[in-house]
Amino acid sequence: MKKSISTILKHPTKDNANRSANPPVTRASTILFNSMQEMHQHELKIRKHKKVSHYTYGRYGSTTTIELENILKELEQAYHVFLTGTGFGGIALALMSLCRPGDEILVSDNVYGPTKEISQDLMKQFNVTAKFYNPESFYDLKQKISKKTKMILVENPGSNTFEFQDLRKITQLAKRKKIYSLLDNTWGTPLYLKPLKVGFDMSFCSATKYFSGHSDAMGGSLAVNKKVFKKIMFFYKLSGYRMSADEAYLIIRGLRTLDTRLKQHSDNTRIIINFLKKQKKIKEILYPHNASSKNYKLWKKYYSGATGLLSIVIKSKKRSSVIAFINSLELFGIGYSWGGFESLAILQEIKSTKKDEYLKGRQFYRFKKDEFIVRLHIGLEDPKDLIQDLKKGLRKIK
Ligand SMILES: Cc1ncc(COP(=O)(O)O)c(C=O)c1O
Secondary structure (H helix, E strand, O other), rough: OOOOHHHHHHOOOOEEEEEEOOOOOOOOOEOOOHHHHHHHHHHHHHHOOOHHHOOOOHOOOOHHHHHHHHHHHHOOOOOOOEEEHHHHHHHHHHHHHHOOOOOEEEOOOOOOOOHHHHHHHHHHHOOOEEEEEEOHHHHHHHHOOOOOEEEEEEEOOOOOOOOOOOOOHHHHHHHOOEEEEEEEEOOOOHHHHHHHHHOOOEEEEEOOOOOOOOOOOOEEEEEEEEHHHHHHHHHHHHHOOOHHHHHHHHHHHHHHOHHHHHHHHHHHHHHHHHHHHHOOOEEEEEEEOOOOOOOHHHHHHOOOOOOOOOEEEEOOOOOOHHHHHHHHHHOOOOOOEEEEEEEEEEEEOOOOOOOOOOOOOOOOOOOOOEEEEEEEOOOOHHHHHHHHHHHHOOOOOO
């Protein structure tokens, strides 16, 4: 029977031995075999990339991580999914597996801050040069391609400023020029956009966010096509990247409600935005919320939904009053990350220059005087309560 992804997410493998509705958490370094023959046959299967229910040694995974790989393979429609201990590990895995000295990587200027750092600062030490392109100009991307370009790394929408790009144009260009392409799809998740179907070679998600959904686990998922599989597998095995069985279990548990949670995040966000757009102190809402919002068309072209992360641009002469607004919120936590059940708010110091670690080096965002970007994650609380909280807090802005 062909099943929809919502159904598949509700039915991971059961623990038949213990009659439990949930898969077992297999914490294992040593995996036992009945005989040397069985061990050799099993290794042969793995080498031929045949479907296996367990690996030969804990570094390569256990039944729990294989279960998660299989669920994500369905969700991403991927050839294979590599799991890492954090999301960031997934980005490092892609770069370290595919880039070699002398190569260049083209990175969209609005990527998550640490992604910028790894591409710019760490890769430089391996003689790989990062060039950043304007996410709002396909021409800029095109003209920065050289014979040395090995990979195009895109984040859609971009961290904090939420620009959307014309994804198929990028993958078509990458294919023509024989360049690898990767999309950070953490915001949309493969439920709302399947990057491999749009032509990317790699689809990355920080599993820490919506996959886990409960702010208590970390992980990364790098879904790949056949073209890049071997190269990444080579590096994955030798570098020791892995996800623990406990984290994999928590992420499987989170995935079971991914569709339901995302729908609620999305509905709540819509309600909150209806309130926010009437507030005079808010100049702009960076989110594809209606046909006239910036980049709405590009969102609509590729996505079947929108999640709960957005930014608001606040006009104020006093930075301290914007901070007072955030500090006064009772239901929005102040903290990094997002994608969990709870609402969060954070000031993104996009205006500060080189000193700012998080957004350093933004070359193409137009900074305006007296404008501040506050990133909000809209959680699963009752939106009526969130609105009351925001209403009270916004009074602090001068
Ligand atoms: C868009 C995006 N990509 C990647 C990451 C890295 O994920 P992790 O924190 O799981 O390492 C983050 C984390 O905030 C992110 O927001």
